[in-house]
Amino acid sequence: MELHKLRRVYIEFASFVFHDGILDNQYTQLQQLQDESEPKFVLQVGTLFLEDSEKLLNELRSILDQQDVDFEKLDAFVRKLTGSSASIGAKRVKDACMAFHDCCKKGSKEGCLKCLQQLTAEYRLVKRKLETLFKMETQILAAGGSVPLLSQ
């Protein structure tokens, strides 16, 4: 696909991702930080987010699998994911984390299990979108172009 078309498809795809609140302007802030010294900064940070999130979700599942749930430990992991999702601009994941945090405070195992389900769904959604964005960004750079800055 030629560069002009690649950029147009990227912008169209990204506009839906932003419109649906899956990513917010924090993602754009990261794009603005990207420069010649770190041309793949967004890809690196995004990859770190996906790796860390998988580990954090596994920790959350493991804690909720226990007979007696350690809600403080659970909340600590939820807060970590809240922070990293906010840093990448994964707004719906962050919002799901905040709902999860409220359930941890109430000490409701059932509530937390539902929150984990919702959080997992939001994470899988942002993962798909980010992977698609990264793939298109790589294609644009390989074609000699620059990645368009996105906005809500």
Next chain:
Amino acid sequence: MSSPRGGDKEGGRDGERQIHVLAVDDSSVDRAVIAKLLRSSKYRVTAVDSAKKALELLGTEPNVNMIITDYSMPEMTGYELLKRVKESPTLREIPVVIMSSENDPDKINRCLEEGAEDFLLKPVRPSDVSRLCGRMRS
């Protein structure tokens, strides 16, 4: 390019003493972001993933102009790191900035009372880093 995992360093400019900021965060994502924000402002950055590693580094390399640390970290929190720095005769002059994703007034006041230079809410923005410019240790 340096890796944001565990610890990484950026070299200073030849012939110039670059401002050196120590960034402490157990989240690899947040560590990468804060390190990049600081490097974009032309600071030399060392990023570590724990308060323990931060104290080890400060023991061997005291020429740090600012410490910027996450509040919530396992084993030793950013608040505890702040206290250790302020209690140390060799380190107490280093300004310490706390970062957190939680807007908790009690937490913020506690840090400021303990001598924190500033408290930044995550996600940290370039404007947050800009306002720290005049507050580095000279």
